[in-house]
Amino acid sequence: MPRRRLSRRGAATAELVMVLPVLVAVTIGLVWLLAVGAAQVRAVDAARETARALARGDDRAEAVDRGVSVGPRGTSVAVETDGDRVVAVAEASVRGPGGLFGFLPAVTVHARAVAAAEEEAAP
Template sequence: MEAALAVASLITVLVLSVGAIVGVTAQVRCVDAAREAARLTARGDDARAAQAISAVGPPGATASTTRSGDTVTVRVQAPVPALPGLTVSATAVAALEPGEAG
């Protein structure tokens, strides 16, 4: 009985640890995708920004872009596959390059 409880506890800890690692990885990928998309959008390269989100972001990532004054804000969010119901997101802000309209 004690061995069964120990094994069940060990499996629970292992599953939660793997879920946490997957969640952190998705968060880091959202941060990277938001940063790249904001940088590219600030340069006026919206098409490559969308490609960067697909390439760098986690699977299922979506993005929203807002231009305000002389800055652009990109928010990337994605569901965490290993933890249903959990969504991670990241926001990046970049100054628009000279010549780009706000």
């Protein structure tokens, strides 16, 4: 009885078709992680910028507006004064890229900055 030899033709293509969606999903996930990292850095900048401006004696509303403009979209900045220290906390939510991860909850980034209030120089 002769043996039939199975053809391996097209096996690589079939394997690629099976793996390609996973590779695309992993790539998009990595891009999302980079976006979250960049948003975290911008939140730190927003908190630091706000705390620094308040420590210099700038107007509170202007300092908060500056922090909101520096942070990622949707940033909120809260400020409190603790004796001679100014504390600014920035918070923002980061959604998935292109709506592809819409089923997942948004990632919230937080940052806190503390600055010592500068003393005004005597004239």
